Amino acid sequence: MAGTAGWTVGSEQEPLTGPPPGTSSWRADHALGRELPDPETATPDRVARFFDALSPAQRRSLMRRHPSVVGNLDGVPTALRYEANSLALKKERAREQARATDPGLTLQDHEHARAQVERYEELLRPGRRILAFDPRGRGQVAEVYGDLERAEHVSVVVPGSDIDLDSFDRTKDVYGTPAGMARTLHAQAGDRTAVVAWVGYTTPVGLGPDAATGRLAEAGAPRLARFVQGLTASGAPRPAVFCHSYGSVVCGLAAPRLPAADLVVLGSPGMRADSVAALHTTARVWAARDDSDWIAKVPNVELFGLGHGEDPTDPAFGARRVPAEDAQGHTGYFAPGTDSLRAFTDIATGDGSSVPVGP
Template identity: 45%
Template sequence: MPSHPNRYRLRRGLLAALVAASVALPLSGAAGPTAVPAPAPAVHAPLTSAAPEALAGRYGATRADIGAAERAAARHGDRKRATALHEMAGPTRRFLAFDGRDGGRSVEVFGDLSHAESIAVLVPGAGIGIDHYWRLRNGARALREELGGRSAVVAWLGYRTPVTVSPASLTSGRAIEAAPELVRFMAELKHLKPAARTTLLCHSYGSVVCARAAHRLRVTGIVLYGSPGTGYPNAAALHTTATVWAGRSSGDWIADVPHTELRLPFVDIGFGPDPVAPGFGAETFAAGSGGHSDYLKAGSVPLRNIARIVAGAAGSADPTGERHA
């Protein structure tokens, strides 16, 4: 039986979730953000090679897609979106895919994918879209710098992420939609780089997406961090041959989210057991004391440990005395 403080925290968190859902549900249909129009991206031939010239061709073609979306946003009068897209279309950026419609989808590469021997694919959580893409980009850049060597980091914004405080962020609906797209991309990446050591890094709601896709992915590791749960009872239920890792910072508010599922007539709320709990069965790593958005912050404990997992160097001791991956 849980202690009295734990029972209180569970009730408090569950009540907060229900209140959030009841408040956001009637507002979501009436006061959603104004959609910014964007043209459909050009149809590109499938990549069949990770050779530098092939990738350069794709990066250039996708840059043109981003430029077209920027011009559409400018005509619409959305300066914030146009500015974000202008930065994304910069000559040094490397996007494998982009679609500016419906909040935006993109796949950006950091590092030299052609020669990478280890690859990390970042799957973001709630609240990430074109207008806030810089958050995902900053983490990807910091991880690439930490990894160094023959590595690449791929920022996969391949789904319509839920708003952070919304009914969609409390259910698996968006993850169910996203999982097939993640499976498709990872298969393409495996075809391009069959010998590379590939690790999936899943932040917050992104861990729900990764869990839904796990049984169809050929990856070395799946790292869940800042996770509200996966929607599965334990790591074994993911039916993956990958090593499943989990970490949570002591300053992360996600710890107060109840790790349970509430079954209502038309929807299930919550994602079940805590991935860092011993009973879940994941390998755990020290994640420091930062907040929910600090896992890939430059110089942080979780960034260092996640990089070690990606590089296949897990198992050493942190200089502070913390045991970590």
């Protein structure tokens, strides 16, 4: 497989799992005279009902005491999560500012701290809507494009390898980033649609062992399912979920628990399923791959834990084929002017029936 696909060895990653940072303090907080919903076990519906029962003052008090939990707790009202993550970002920025001049640290530590300060300042720019933020490990983040609270249609973009807090909105290879995909889709779909760029799982680095197995996808799938459940629990419509590359492996494993209207995979190495029926989803399933995408060189097998199974664009898989003749390479599906972006826009706006099904 490595010889056929030209893969390079990437470093093995430790997946980030468990509840948000600050959960211990949250669990010990009895200021409201009642037990708070456990971030690890409470369903998004339970969280939504809990916050619905609080007064605005109680919500804000919780948010100020526990911004990292409130900002990452699926089911919390959207506006409150934005504000909580702004507080959490400012707190992390202050921590890194102190590290940047700490005499007990190395010059390399100072340089890294200054880079993190710049990163957090970028995320704090006016107008950005940060729906999730976790600085642990390589960092995770979710950003909203559009008005999520009033949108008639919602989409979620799930990325593949080499994406984290630092790279999710990089300017290089912009249409290969979740932020670039989300921004372009929102611009094409219009203001009635909100698009979320979700980097809520630990992605593979490089195209080595992590990308060839489902280990990181298995850790990320419950996080994706919970995130989307949180969107619908907060009042959003069932979204269209766009899954790029290794992200489609995550989506395939999450599919049975994913309250999605549409599941769209692009540049997929497989979904760890033999067919649409094996995904056990009520969502419409779509697949796109252009002829120049190197992912076609990856054998569609699953053997001894390696590989991700059937090609979703194979007619035998049963997905609706999205036209992608205009897309170029592995990261060109959301490029302006492409037939794939036009089809994605129709799906995102609830007009999937007008998509011309490809060969």
